[in-house]
Amino acid sequence: MRALPLIPVLAALCCSLFSPSASARNGGLYLEFAPAYGFMLTDEVVVDFDQEGGGLAQSSFSPGLKLGLNLFGWAGAEAQFAGHFWGVGRDPGGGGYVGGVFRMTPLEIFTYILPEDLRLPSLVPAGEVNWKNRPFDLGVSIGGGYTIIGEDYAYQGAYFQWGVDFKYFITPNFALGIDLPFRHTMYDPFRYTDYEDARGLCTDGGKAVIGGIEVPPSPGTQGFGIPASDIDQCDGPAPEALFFAPALTISGVFDFGI
Numbered sequence: 001m002r003a004l005p006l007i008p009v010l011a012a013l014c015c016s017l018f019s020p021s022a023s024a025r026n027g028g029l030y031l032e033f034a035p036a037y038g039f040m041l042t043d044e045v046v047v048d049f050d051q052e053g054g055g056l057a058q059s060s061f062s063p064g065l066k067l068g069l070n071l072f073g074w075a076g077a078e079a080q081f082a083g084h085f086w087g088v089g090r091d092p093g094g095g096g097y098v099g100g101v102f103r104m105t106p107l108e109i110f111t112y113i114l115p116e117d118l119r120l121p122s123l124v125p126a127g128e129v130n131w132k133n134r135p136f137d138l139g140v141s142i143g144g145g146y147t148i149i150g151e152d153y154a155y156q157g158a159y160f161q162w163g164v165d166f167k168y169f170i171t172p173n174f175a176l177g178i179d180l181p182f183r184h185t186m187y188d189p190f191r192y193t194d195y196e197d198a199r200g201l202c203t204d205g206g207k208a209v210i211g212g213i214e215v216p217p218s219p220g221t222q223g224f225g226i227p228a229s230d231i232d233q234c235d236g237p238a239p240e241a242l243f244f245a246p247a248l249t250i251s252g253v254f255d256f257g258i
Contacts, residue, residue, distance in 0.1 A: 027071045028256035034179055036247030038062030038084050044206030044239035046191070047093055047151040057149055058093065060086035062245045064179075068103065073132075075104045078141065082245065084149065091151060097183060097243075099145015101161060107138050124171040139165040147185060153208075154195045155239065157187035167251060177249040182242065189238040190231045193224055201225045202234035209236060 039059045048055035062085075068078035078101050085094035111132050119128035122135050129135070141163050148156040163181035170176060191208050192200040201208040201215055201224075208215045210225065226233065 027073055027076070028069070029254040030066075030068050030070065030251050031254075032066040032068070032249050032251040034064035034066060034082075034247035034249045036062045036064060036082075036179070036245040038243055038245035040084070040241060040243055042239065042241035045149065045155060045185075045187075045241045046206055046208075046239070047149065047153050047155075049152045055152075057095070057151075057241065058086040060084060060094075062243075062247075064245070064247060070103070070105065073105060073108045075102065077101075078103050078143075080143075080145070084243070084245075087151070093149075093151030095147060095149030097145060097147045097159060099143055099159065099161065101141040101143030101163075103139050103141040105137055105139050107134070124169075135169045137167050137169075139167070141165070141181075147183070147187075149185075150192065150195065152193075153200075154192040155187040155190070156192075157185065157238070159186060159243075160184045165249065167249065169253075172255060173253045175249075175251040175253060177251065179247040179249050180244075181247070182244050185241045185243065187238045187241075188231060189234040189236055190228060191239075192228065198228040199225045200228060202236055203239055204236035206239055207236075 037059070038061070040057045042056060043054065045057040046055045047057050062082055064080060064082035066078050066080050068076055070076035080097070080099055080101065082097040083094065084096065085092065087093050114131050116130070118131060120131065120134050121127075122129040122133070142161070144158060144160045146156070147159045148154065161181055161183045163179065165177055165179040167175040167177035187203075189203045190200055191203050192198070194200065201210055203209070204214070
């Protein structure tokens with residue numbers, strides 16, 4: 001007999017846990033696909049024997065995939081994987097970025113600042129919601145990881161990333177948005193001429209050198225140079241680049257309500 005009053009209580013609890021309004025911007029896992037066009041801004045990262053256009057790394061299509069965890073709607077961590085591809089045919093070029101960021105969602109602070117009677121329009125649930133359950137969010141991120149890029153020549157090293165993103169929640173579990181990541185590359189001061197045999201040349205910015213003497217780009221340099229294990233002999237500056245890849249984002253959100 002005493003168990004009967006528990007039924008409406010459990011029903012109300014289930015409704016609160018699984019209702020659309022309860023699952024908006026709390027905390028949980030999200031998976032995000034981010035097709036982008038990446039702008040490779042450099043005059044030093046030479047990857048091609050062909051000197052038309054300087055043989056530099058190209059701006060091109062750059063798809064990305066992200067897996068993140070957000071806690072309490074405030075901040076979280078995000079793993080990121082992105083490609084960078086150009087060209088067709090026998091010797092296409094490209095690169096990749098593997099890393100992670102710490103992502104903050106600062107709009108949550110307004111939950112404690114704005115008046116409680118402030119209401120915002122919403123699609124799901126239809127009607128009006130409070131600021132906590134707003135249908136949009138803003139993210140600010142910072143992090144880094146490992147990158148490699150190449151074609152006839154190749155480079156590898158670390159990168160530092162910062163950026164901002166905006167999401168609009170079509171439903172509490174599905175969002176579309178815009179991501180604006182800036183990746184500052186920190187390549188080793190070494191240009192691979194034969195990546196399989198781990199041989200290459202030291203760099204002096206955009207130049208390739210051996211013993212301080214510049215080596216002109218040509219097909220004859222492939223397979224030539226010092227072993228990559230002797231990279232400590234390279235004391236010149238590494239090639240610099242900025243990779244800016246604005247993306248449209250498609251996110252699936254698995255809200256834990258935390």
